[in-house]
Amino acid sequence: MMWDGLFTDYTARVVIAGSAMIGAVSGALGCFAYLRRQSLIGDVVSHASLLGIVLAFWIGYLVSGEGNKSLWILVPGAIAAGVGSLLLTKLITGRTRIKEDAGLGLMLAVFFGTGMMLLRWLQRSRPPIPGRAGLEDYLFGMAAAITQDDLWMIALLAVVSFAALILCWSRLKILTFDPVYMAGIGLPVRRLEALMLCLLVVGIVIGLQIVGVVLTVALLIAPASAARQWTRHLGPMVTLGAAIGSISAASGALVSATFDHLPTGPCIVVILNAVFVVSLLFAPRRGLLYRRKKRFVN
Amino acid sequence: MVSEGLSHAVLPGLVTAFIILQDYDSPLLLIAAATSGLLMVWFTQLLQRTRMLYNDAILGIVFAGMFSVGILIVSSNLRNTHFHADCIIDGNLALAPLDRLIWHGVDLGPRAWNLMLGMFVVVVGFISICFKELKLMSFDQILARQFKLHPRFLQFMWLAIGSLTTVAAFEVAGSILIVALMIAPPAAAYLLTDNLARLLFIAAAIASVSAVGGFYLSAGLDVSPTGPIASFAGFVFLLVLAFAPKRGLIAVSIRQMRQRVAVSDCLVLDLVERQALSVDGLDDFAVKVCMPVRECQNALRRLQQRSWIEDRDGQYQLTSVGRNHLSDSLRGFGVEWAVAKT
Numbered sequence: 001m002m003w004d005g006l007f008t009d010y011t012a013r014v015v016i017a018g019s020a021m022i023g024a025v026s027g028a029l030g031c032f033a034y035l036r037r038q039s040l041i042g043d044v045v046s047h048a049s050l051l052g053i054v055l056a057f058w059i060g061y062l063v064s065g066e067g068n069k070s071l072w073i074l075v076p077g078a079i080a081a082g083v084g085s086l087l088l089t090k091l092i093t094g095r096t097r098i099k100e101d102a103g104l105g106l107m108l109a110v111f112f113g114t115g116m117m118l119l120r121w122l123q124r125s126r127p128p129i130p131g132r133a134g135l136e137d138y139l140f141g142m143a144a145a146i147t148q149d150d151l152w153m154i155a156l157l158a159v160v161s162f163a164a165l166i167l168c169w170s171r172l173k174i175l176t177f178d179p180v181y182m183a184g185i186g187l188p189v190r191r192l193e194a195l196m197l198c199l200l201v202v203g204i205v206i207g208l209q210i211v212g213v214v215l216t217v218a219l220l221i222a223p224a225s226a227a228r229q230w231t232r233h234l235g236p237m238v239t240l241g242a243a244i245g246s247i248s249a250a251s252g253a254l255v256s257a258t259f260d261h262l263p264t265g266p267c268i269v270v271i272l273n274a275v276f277v278v279s280l281l282f283a284p285r286r287g288l289l290y291r292r293k294k295r296f297v298n
Numbered sequence: 299m300v301s302e303g304l305s306h307a308v309l310p311g312l313v314t315a316f317i318i319l320q321d322y323d324s325p326l327l328l329i330a331a332a333t334s335g336l337l338m339v340w341f342t343q344l345l346q347r348t349r350m351l352y353n354d355a356i357l358g359i360v361f362a363g364m365f366s367v368g369i370l371i372v373s374s375n376l377r378n379t380h381f382h383a384d385c386i387i388d389g390n391l392a393l394a395p396l397d398r399l400i401w402h403g404v405d406l407g408p409r410a411w412n413l414m415l416g417m418f419v420v421v422v423g424f425i426s427i428c429f430k431e432l433k434l435m436s437f438d439q440i441l442a443r444q445f446k447l448h449p450r451f452l453q454f455m456w457l458a459i460g461s462l463t464t465v466a467a468f469e470v471a472g473s474i475l476i477v478a479l480m481i482a483p484p485a486a487a488y489l490l491t492d493n494l495a496r497l498l499f500i501a502a503a504i505a506s507v508s509a510v511g512g513f514y515l516s517a518g519l520d521v522s523p524t525g526p527i528a529s530f531a532g533f534v535f536l537l538v539l540a541f542a543p544k545r546g547l548i549a550v551s552i553r554q555m556r557q558r559v560a561v562s563d564c565l566v567l568d569l570v571e572r573q574a575l576s577v578d579g580l581d582d583f584a585v586k587v588c589m590p591v592r593e594c595q596n597a598l599r600r601l602q603q604r605s606w607i608e609d610r611d612g613q614y615q616l617t618s619v620g621r622n623h624l625s626d627s628l629r630g631f632g633v634e635w636a637v638a639k640t
Contacts, residue, residue: 037352037355039354039355039357039358040354040357040358042358095547096489096539096545097488102485105481106481106482106485106532108477109478110482110529110535112474112528113474113475113478113524113525113527114525114529114532115525116525116528117516117521120521120522214365215362215365215366217358217362218358218359218362218363218366221355224355225355225359228350228351262373263373265369266366266369266370266373269362270363270366270367276359280345280350288348
């Protein structure tokens with residue numbers, strides 16, 4: 001157990017509150033990504049943001065002469081890299097005959113590869129950059145590294161994205177289910193599409209700290225997939241997705257902090273997948289067991 | 299993107315086999331990894347058959363789940379061994395030459411080199427034997443079925459060989475590099491040629507160049523070669539994307555600019571011919587052809603320089619050369635120029 005000594009109660013509270021908030025935001029925004037079939041885009045953005053994180057850290061070091069892993073520096077970098085990878089994909093698929101999934105895979109591999117290269121280089125560079133240890137935790141996530149400073153950043157992102165969700169709720173709903181109709185009644189589809197994409201990027205970037213770039217797609221998609229089995233309405237689905245995301249993230253963070261050196265991301269993902277399997281099997285109406293029973297009765 | 303999923307999903311099989319066998323060199327490791335990959339395909343199909351989820355979400359859930367299990371096993375049991383969580387992403391290309399294959403006391407070179415040589419022979423053999431069949435299968439499944447080529451079976455073979463290659467390369471190259479080398483070179487080659495055989499050769503050449511170039515880059519930066527190779531492959535792709543002779547961005551935008559000029563010339567010529575244009579009435583004219591005034595002025599200047607139109611007493615009129623050009627180019631657009639004026 002790490003509670004005694006290394007972890008004061010206060011730190012544990014910060015970590016769990018942070019993870020729960022992150023899980024809620026990712027789970028809620030993931031519902032839209034799931035319904036709009038954009039989980040591959042989520043994967044690409046999360047891998048690409050490694051490059052942004054490393055670059056932001058490096059630039060922060062060059063400017064201030066000191067390595068700073070605060071989310072206030074890393075998150076803007078991650079968002080920029082995520083948006084950049086999407087724009088490049090759009091350029092490639094829009095102006096050449098390369099298909100979308102090849103373009104996405106390409107951007108994923110290239111951004112992630114370059115990010116890894118820079119990460120390894122920073123880790124070995126001489127003289128050593130102070131504070132560079134722990135940068136590699138962004139690969140698989142380390143919830144224990146959340147500080148109170150980061151908590152404010154997470155809270156800010158959470159407030160902004162939930163406010164956007166609530167303010168534009170009905171429009172985002174139409175955009176998700178029937179964009180053609182939306183264009184037909186004269187609403188600004190492209191602008192809302194951009195907003196949705198920004199929200200998606202925020203939903204991904206916020207999860208990087210606890211799940212890491214490699215597995216973030218699961219924190220986005222798994223709560224949505226599980227929530228989808230229980231309900232047929234968007235409102236309950238988003239609420240449920242947020243709940244599943246936040247509970248899984250908090251408990252995953254707890255598990256990983258309890259055992260030594262266990263990266264947080266995989267713990268959370270395994271919990272999420274367990275929730276998903278239970279939902280798939282036992283949910284009323286759509287659940288596999290329910291349908292089997294119904295067939296049997298018939 | 300399936301190759302991405304596959305490269306992540308081989309991990310649990312690999313590490314489980316390693317824990318059981320405690321032997322890094324056993325060929326069983328490869329088999330376990332391949333089984334793990336197949337397991338992922340099976341899970342994916344199982345979830346697809348429930349028809350409760352979108353396909354892309356299934357892929358995300360299954361591969362992230364399997365990868366997590368692998369990582370958890372690694373970080374709870376194998377902290378101080380050859381496998382390390384970071385190694386999974388990086389591979390250990392730099393150490394590959396140290397791991398020799400020794401057979402009856404004869405040093406046959408690095409083990410990984412032999413393995414990849416074997417894979418190379420298998421892949422090249424398969425492609426050259428089944429080239430025609432594969433070609434037909436990729437372009438026209440229905441015709442392939444009518445010729446009794448068993449496209450299903452071929453596709454299965456193709457997937458099996460693809461996953462074997464992934465598995466074989468995984469140990470050495472880690473999981474990013476595989477995806478980078480499987481996608482970037484073919485995408486670049488696709489911009490360079492329309493011929494399948496040439497496509498294969500160009501892709502292979504680009505991949506080799508990226509591997510070697512990335513390796514030197516990594517030596518320069520003193521880091522493990524995986525990231526640089528992926529990065530280099532992406533760099534080559536970006537170069538091709540910009541400069542490819544027919545489909546590159548520069549070529550495309552030049553072509554589009556030329557077409558734009560040709561079309562606006564034609565429009566202006568046509569309208570000048572149909573409705574007399576006075577030198578002062580440019581704003582009005584621009585509205586009629588739906589072009590910005592600036593572009594209209596440019597077109598008029600261009601046409602005057604080529605003496606396709608001339609200024610007769612403050613009125614623009616087509617010359618005979620201009621008239622010929624207009625009817626020619628309209629015919630080129632597929633329109634017969636009906637207004638015959640003499």
